[in-house]
Amino acid sequence: MSTDLAFAERTLVLTPHGRDSQLAQTMLDEAGFRSLVTPHLPALCEALEQGAGLVIIAAEALRGADLEPLLRHLDQQPAWSDLPIVLLTQHGGPEQNPASRFSPLLGNVSFLERPFHPATLISLVSAALRGRRRQYEARDRLIDLSQSELRLQRTLETLEQQVEERTAQLRHNEEALRQSQKMEAVGQLTGGIAHDFNNMLTGIIGSLELLRRRLARGRTEDLDSLIDLGVTSANRAAGLTHRLLAFSRRQSLDSKPVEMNALVASMGELLQRSLSESIQLDMQLDPQLWVAEADPNQLESALLNLVLNARDAMPHGGRLLVETLNQRLAPDFTEAHDNLAPGDYVLLRVSDNGCGMPEAIINRVFDPFFTTKPIGQGTGLGLSMIYGFSKQSRGHVSLNSMVGRGTEVSLYLPRFGGALEQDEDPQTQQPLAAQNGETVLIVEDDPAVRVLVSAVLSELGYAFLVAADARSAMPILDSPQPIDLLISDVGLPGMNGRQLAEIGRQIRPELKVLFITGYAEHAAVRGGFLDPGMQLITKPFTFDLLTAKVREMIRD
Incomplete structure (x- = not known):
């Protein structure tokens, strides 16, 4: 609906018969009210689209007419608008009770019976237009409120953008601080851990070098002290590595x-x-x-x-x-x-x-x-x-x-929630050496570890087969060769040791597996990594531990 001031308070008049239209317009003009006489209902509806403060309609103009355009216009009024309508009725005419028909349809309706006194018409029009002006004031307040809400929304959007920018800056600063702390930690690492590792490596390398020199000269006395020195330094280095893994929560726990x-x-x-x-x-x-x-x-x-x-x-x-x-x-x-x-x-x-x-x-x-x-x-x-x-x-x-x-x-x-196992009676310690020519398959990608494990098992009488990776081990597992135990590194190149064990157990369902690993993220908690018939030891390990595990697993 238009809100042009030229049309906002005009009165539209529709009285198709007699001189009612001219009389009403004359009375309105003399009272200072702007009016427009319309010849029929479609013209009235067209004028309403431009705007109006009041409508005066004779009841006979509505009888038998198509009211749909007028009713549609009234239904589509904005929330603030309730167009006042004065319905002219005829005393003693056929339309004895127009309110019963038109009030529910037209809404804000007042009735004026003809013939009417000019003062009555003007009074009714004045009251209707005062109400219309209050509607316009409500509209203006709604517009102001809407504009205020729009300004507030824009302000909030600006604040949100500022908050997002500030948050992004804080995150950037936090990341920069975290990076700075990482660099500080690296500096402390080089100043503390590297210092300790260098001392430990000096003890290991120095003791081995002295052993080589003495053996080259044929001197075999007092070698135990040099061996103890190297082992002590190596154990200190291993302990420091375990502390690093413990901090990073990557150590293998045997809970x-x-x-x-x-x-x-x-x-x-x-x-x-x-x-x-x-x-x-x-x-x-x-x-x-x-x-x-x-x-x-x-x-x-x-x-x-x-x-x-x-x-x-x-x-x-x-x-x-x-x-x-x-x-x-x-x-x-x-x-x-x-x-x-x-x-x-x-x-x-x-x-x-x-x-x-x-x-x-x-x-x-x-x-x-x-x-x-x-x-x-x-x-x-x-x-x-x-x-x-x-x-x-x-x-x-x-x-x-x-x-x-x-x-x-x-x-x-x-707190432990399971049932405690009863300790078994002490038994005579089982010998570590092979008893029935047992065969062990060793899968290890590090040549030094592979040679040392093979040498230790060979000294104890175990037969062994070696492979550098899972691909080389697969044909051995798929062959008729008896295998009493699979010893595999977890971190193999290509297919890892855990995957190799899964495939190996599909071929040999009773296959026992001993994992050896220096770092295995998925083995951090053994309960979620090891199935029955599987055990794990971490590098560096003593050969006493290795041989005890081999004997224990083969015997079981």
Whole structure:
């Protein structure tokens, strides 16, 4: 509907018979109201499209006429509009009760019976136009409101764009900060770990070089000390590698039921020897402690690391407390930590009354390669290794400290939920050597490892076959050659060792498999990687462990 001011308040008149139209227009003109007389209903509807403030229609103009255009126009009015209509009726005429017919159709209708007094018409028109003006005011307010909403929407869109740009900038800054922290970590790695590795490699290479020189000269005395030196350095390097893997949660865990009290008690003498005489070691072990589920070797390493950290925090002596407790974690606690489910946990807590740490240090203690010790005296992987071990074990670690009051580290490990196996009676140790000419298939891509494993098994009387990759091993598995055990690296080129084992078991359903690996992401938790009849050992491993595993698996 048009809102042109020239048409907004005009009165449209439709009285097709007699002089009603001229009389009504004359009265309206004398009262100062603009009007337009229309000859028929279609002309009235056409004029309505341009705009009107009021319509005066004689009732007889509607009888028998096509009302659809008029009704459609009224139905399509905007929400603010309710066009007033004055319906002229005839006293004593055939249209005795026009309200009953036209009121529901036309909506805002007033009735004026003819003959009417001019003052009555003008009064009715004035009231109708006042109502129409209020409609226009409502329209204007709606327009203002709509424009305000549009301006607000544009402002919000601008704010959203600014927020998005600011968020993108913050993310960019965060990424730059993260990259900077990575570079700082690499710097700490080169300053600490590389220093330690160089010392360890010097011990390994130096001892081997001295062995070669002495053997070349025929000197065989005192070789054991050189061998011990090389092995000690190699074991230190292996331990450092395991700590790196523990931090990255890529170590291979052999989780099993652990009696934590027995484990802590068995380490008592070692822990006491690691402390100075000025430090008092106390143990408070819960006699009703639940059985935990964890890798016992990694748990021992974590406890030793915590005790050594506590020792370094008490250079002038103090009290070190090792506790075990049962702990039930509620959802309101676990929801704040990733990878932690509500339930029962076994708690190992190590507390000291040493120097403590300020908050700035507490916020970084679990960061990789962060250490407060001088270069060469710490790699910064102790607590980060414990953090990675706890997360990989579906547990949690927390640290509380106060300067001058001491530090408390709590390691939460999940409670074991299965049935405990009964320990078998000790039996006579089985010999490691082959007893019936057993045959082992060795699949290893590293030539040095392949040669060493073959040599060790050969010395024990095992027959062996070797392959450098899965493709070379497939024809052997598919042949009639008896194979008592498959030893395979996990990270083979092409088809990996796990896939080779799957195919091998399709050919030989009873095939036993021993995996050896230095890094295997999918073997990080053995329970999800190994099927029955499969075991795994990680590099570097001792040959005593290798031969014991081979004998155990073949005997079973």
